[in-house]
Amino acid sequence: MKTSLLLLLSISALLMNVQAADSKIASGTVNALGVDLYHAQAHGDGNLLLSPYSIQSALAMTYAGAAGDTQAEMQRVLHFPADDNALHESFSVLGQALAQTAKKTVDRIAESKKYGGPSTPIEFDLANRLFAQRGYDFRPSFLDLVKERYGAELEQMDYKTDPEGARKTINQWVEKQTKEKIRDLIPAGAIKHDARLTLVNALYLRAPWSDEFNAKATTKEKFLVHGRESAEVPMMQKESHCGYARREGFQIVTRPYVGGELQFVILLPDDPAGLAAMEKQLTPKLIEDCAHLSSQKVILHLPKFRLEPPTIPLGEDLKALGMKTAFDDPKGSANFDRMAPRRPNDYLYISAVLHKTYLALDENGTEAAAATAVVVAAGMAMIKQPPPVEVRVDHPFLFMIQHVPSGACIFIGRVTDPR
Known part of the structure; x- marks a missing residue:
């Protein structure tokens, strides 16, 4: 049965x-x-x-x-x-x-x-x-x-x-x-x-977001779809404090949601065609590290997507x-x-x-x-702040939604075409 x-x-x-x-x-x-x-x-x-x-x-x-x-x-x-x-x-x-x-x-x-x-x-x-x-x-x-x-x-x-x-x-x-x-x-x-x-x-x-993007600042900018062909997409812009780190071949930016216990994580390869190479570096330890990045002023350009x-x-x-x-x-x-x-x-x-x-x-x-x-x-303390880093997310990237206290990854994905 x-x-x-x-x-x-x-x-x-x-x-x-x-x-x-x-x-x-x-x-x-x-x-x-x-x-x-x-x-x-x-x-x-x-x-x-x-x-x-x-x-x-x-x-x-x-x-x-x-x-x-x-x-x-x-x-x-x-x-x-x-x-x-x-x-x-x-x-x-x-x-x-x-x-x-x-x-x-x-x-x-x-x-x-x-x-x-x-x-x-x-x-x-x-x-x-x-x-x-x-x-x-x-x-x-x-x-x-x-x-x-x-x-x-x-x-x-x-x-x-x-x-x-x-x-x-x-x-x-x-x-x-x-x-x-x-x-x-x-x-x-x-x-x-x-x-x-x-x-x-x-x-x-x-x-x-804990600090929302201004819709009036959203403009059409170029995004390299699949890392190859250019297309104009709605690109949000915001200067704010974010978690930031640089690793070999890619940057990490984290942006908090209201309350600070959830965050959006962006892993952006330096090479527009380097998503696959960056993905090979994805490990549980890297995910855990994303919950503990130092804060820095970042000018972020991020495409809207669904x-x-x-x-x-x-x-x-x-x-x-x-x-x-x-x-x-x-x-x-x-x-x-x-x-x-x-x-x-x-x-x-x-x-x-x-x-x-x-x-x-x-x-x-x-x-x-x-x-x-x-x-x-x-069957059967006061510190001189460094200048802001500008990050343009204008080519394929990996993202996560993470619970910061535990480090748990609630969602993970990649965007190669935000249209």
Whole structure:
């Protein structure tokens, strides 16, 4: 008897020191897998957008049900520690820290408005849910863990007789949680009658700049599309204090969102055609370093852009990284016994991992969205300031949205054509 389980994570449009320390396990795994999948997806010269936090959170919930060789394999590929409790606790703390990032800005905005500061707080909403087959024998310990650590409530579904209805229900939930930025996350046919569970995480992010760009200063400037052909695009301009560093062959600029706990990171190669070479230097350590750059006055020219790529299948990338038995390769090898009892003729396995994203950046800030679906089936002091640095982002670049206290990469991508 075949049974499928779909795990979905959706993230829309992008603490204290103790909390930051506790979240380091989760943020470390997010960044490490993010680098792996970025390298796997960075073929060709097109735009790219992923949410490492979305993907890893979804897989962490799935991992909670893995056992035996499948558990060991997922632990290795996903960069998870041996201590499961520490892992899930860390994801819980990181989720709370991200939620608190938004709540903190509400009070700060009320005060700053008195002095003409930013007037819009960050919106950062996280939600998890389990869409489970009615009557299926899921282990209470698994359901309790994902509810306690990830806040995932259980909703009964009937995949057996109405898989298409279940797909529409899940997609509608995702659309609502992401303010309709992620539509049709799960494509037609992705959920079949053998589905048994869909784990869903939704996140919505709207992050205003701490110091907005003046729309009147936005002008048409040249951008070397794909590092080759010149095109005029709307280019924002602003002189302000930013994080700044120069590395061999590229510059890094970080620009804070209101509240300062989230930032937009730009990695710009010196060579207009040097994006691919720079991407090879992308490591979890580099991502972590971006959270601790020295501040400097920067004159920044940054193109407005909007990315809305189609759903990306990540299953083959994860298998290539070594996570094979989770996908029941070879047949009969998947083991999710900690999720539901494994029987010879009824066991769970991942049949697909689907990911969808959205990001729009303009003078006011950033709105971002992403969604990941994992389908599991069963088979059988005063210092003289240096002059400002002028940075023209007029050719392909890599970018991130980063949670500064933890260093976690919420979104990562590249822009080769901002049009």
